[in-house]
Amino acid sequence: MEISERLSIYATLEENQQEEEIECQIIFDTEHDHYQLLDIGWDGLKRVYHCFIHLDIKNGQIWIQRNMTEADLAQDLVEMGIPKEDIILGLHPIYKRPYTGYGVA
Template structure:
């Protein structure tokens, strides 16, 4: 697997499928979209809008490609983006659960650095 060409496409496909599912029955007051800064390796699934009179915005998932690895900085999905990356053929050694502190990462079965 070529990290430089395959990894950006893999994460865009995974996040895109989630966003497509969210947008199948859209709420007119809520937007769900992908922000991709491919030149710098940043992929962000954003949700923003209004709910019950309150404004909200937030990152559902934020993944960076850094040093040939997926750095999962934020993940509020039920099963985890890491699980989907592994199912797509990405080795666990190329996935960093960056939302965990460094000491905890060593115990996850994924890359510690």
């Protein structure tokens, strides 16, 4: 399973929990290796624009830049066969990364 397929699954799960006025958008920039899931729409009078998953691929490593879900994205990637050293938890500060069990870049 590719990253885009996995994110499509997360998007489907998110859409099942959404209000009618909020849309889950999948953004895949395969040329530059940026992948995002966004909630966009309206909650009553309040504008909703929220990136809840953001992944990048840099130098052959997958960077988790944002994960605002309950899913363990890093573990999901490991289960897809991606080595832990090729997964960077970019959402953590550099000084914490050596203690995560994943890559440090």
